[in-house]
Amino acid sequence: MSNPVDMKFLIVDDFSTMRRIVRGLLKEIGYNNAEEAEDGAVALNMLKNGKFDFVVSDINMPNMNGFELLKAIKADDALKHLPVLMVTAEARKEDIVLAAQSGAAGYIVKPFTKATLEEKVQKIMQKITAAA
Amino acid sequence: MTVDLPDNMSMPAASPEIFQQLGVLTRQLHDTLNMLGVLPGLKHTVDDLPDARSRLNYIATKTADAAEKVLNLVDTAKAEQEHIAAETRKLAELITADPVKAVASGAVYNFVQDVEATTHRVDGHLTDIMMAQDFHDLTGQVVAKVVTLANDLETQLLKLLVQAAPPEQAHKVEAALTAHPTFDPENPTLEGPVVSHDGRTDVVANQSEVDDLLASLGF
Numbered sequence: 001m002s003n004p005v006d007m008k009f010l011i012v013d014d015f016s017t018m019r020r021i022v023r024g025l026l027k028e029i030g031y032n033n034a035e036e037a038e039d040g041a042v043a044l045n046m047l048k049n050g051k052f053d054f055v056v057s058d059i060n061m062p063n064m065n066g067f068e069l070l071k072a073i074k075a076d077d078a079l080k081h082l083p084v085l086m087v088t089a090e091a092r093k094e095d096i097v098l099a100a101q102s103g104a105a106g107y108i109v110k111p112f113t114k115a116t117l118e119e120k121v122q123k124i125m126q127k128i129t130a131a132a
Numbered sequence: 133m134t135v136d137l138p139d140n141m142s143m144p145a146a147s148p149e150i151f152q153q154l155g156v157l158t159r160q161l162h163d164t165l166n167m168l169g170v171l172p173g174l175k176h177t178v179d180d181l182p183d184a185r186s187r188l189n190y191i192a193t194k195t196a197d198a199a200e201k202v203l204n205l206v207d208t209a210k211a212e213q214e215h216i217a218a219e220t221r222k223l224a225e226l227i228t229a230d231p232v233k234a235v236a237s238g239a240v241y242n243f244v245q246d247v248e249a250t251t252h253r254v255d256g257h258l259t260d261i262m263m264a265q266d267f268h269d270l271t272g273q274v275v276a277k278v279v280t281l282a283n284d285l286e287t288q289l290l291k292l293l294v295q296a297a298p299p300e301q302a303h304k305v306e307a308a309l310t311a312h313p314t315f316d317p318e319n320p321t322l323e324g325p326v327v328s329h330d331g332r333t334d335v336v337a338n339q340s341e342v343d344d345l346l347a348s349l350g351f
Contacts, residue, residue: 015269024262060273060322089270089325091335096342100351107342110325111266114259116339 004125007053009034012043012069013087014061018110022056022087022117029118040064044072047079054124059088059095067102074103083124087112174288177281184281190327191271198267201260209257212250219243273324 009026011034013019019036026034035050037043041064043057055073059066066086073079083105088095091109099107105127106120223243226234234240326335336342 013269015272017265017268021262021266024259028259060324065322089273090322091326091337091342092323093334093336093345095322096336096345097349100346100349107346109336109339109342110270111263112339114263 004129005030006033007031007125008051009054009056010037010043010046010052011035011056012037012040012061012066013058014038015058018058018087025114025117026056026121028114029121031121040066040069040072043069047073047082048076052082054121055082055084056087057084059086059090059099067098070099070102070104083128085120085124087117174292177285177288180281180284184278187274187278187327190325191274194267194271198264201264205257205261205264209254209261212254212257216247216250219246270325274327277324 009031011019011022011026013022013036016036016038019038023034023036026032035046035052037046039061040057043055044064046052047055055069057066057069064072066088070084070086073082073084080103084103085106085108086099086104087108087110089110090096096107105124108116108120220243223234223239226237226239326332329335329337336345
């Protein structure tokens with residue numbers, strides 16, 4: 001695995017403002033390599049055609065929502081190793097449980113803080129490092 | 133349908149017949165609307181209106197909070213900037229007067245320390261300003277819900293209008309109805325931001341509840 005700071009993130013959210021916020025926070029945490037997608041369908045296409053290491057995804061999006069993207073990633077042998085961190089306004093317990101059961105690496109509810117994102121990303125990074 | 137009304141509507145004590153006639157008319161209207169299948173849909177839409185009010189209140193609160201937060205942070209950051217500008221001018225005077233003394237007295241070192249600490253704080257304020265922009269995403273999702281409701285209400289009212297319009301006007305109304313198809317949400321099962329946690333046990337209120345829930349399930 002490449003050095004964690006060189007890891008390539010894909011930020012998936014239909015709101016450009018939120019994509020910029022997540023990108024800015026990842027940069028502050030120390031991850032400068034990130035690309036953006038406006039929905040699950042665009043994201044899945046990018047994931048299949050580019051080498052990414054980490055996905056940060058919203059749930060409520062047009063075309064293909066975050067749950068569908070998560071399931072598509074986990075059903076694809078070439079992508080299923082990718083950690084997917086959900087960052088969403090969906091706060092229903094059943095959605096959180098569904099995300100976990102579908103293979104999400106973490107779940108953050110909006111609005112969130114820099115500290116929360118940092119904690120979840122680092123926790124997932126530690127798991128990846130331990131498994132490598 | 134036409135109804136003959138009494139000439140003097142302001143009569144203090146209306147006759148029992150008028151109340152009876154009003155009651156019959158109301159019942160007829162209710163039954164007719166039900167029979168036409170309009171009322172159940174309309175009632176469902178009208179029931180959603182308090183939710184729309186709650187959502188609009190959420191938008192108002194969110195945007196007001198974000199604006200206030202950003203303005204406060206800008207005030208604080210500006211004060212920090214002014215402090216650094218003033219300290220820079222002071223140091224410039226000291227160096228101009230006696231460069232060796234400026235260094236030896238520790239003024240230069242203290243200034244460098246001060247700049248480092250202040251810029252670190254300003255960077256934190258800029259991050260907070262960036263985070264405050266999350267209102268765009270959260271309120272945007274809620275706006276979409278209210279737009280859906282407005283579209284539903286419009287469709288229901290147009291249907292009602294079609295049923296109630298005179299035959300010679302009905303085709304015009306029907307054309308208008310066709311021109312306004314019912315909005316089909318991308319994914320009706322997703323709820324978006326929780327605008328009020330009052331009485332809700334099916335949702336989490338914050339991140340620590342998410343973490344507790346996942347931990348309780350072994351994730």
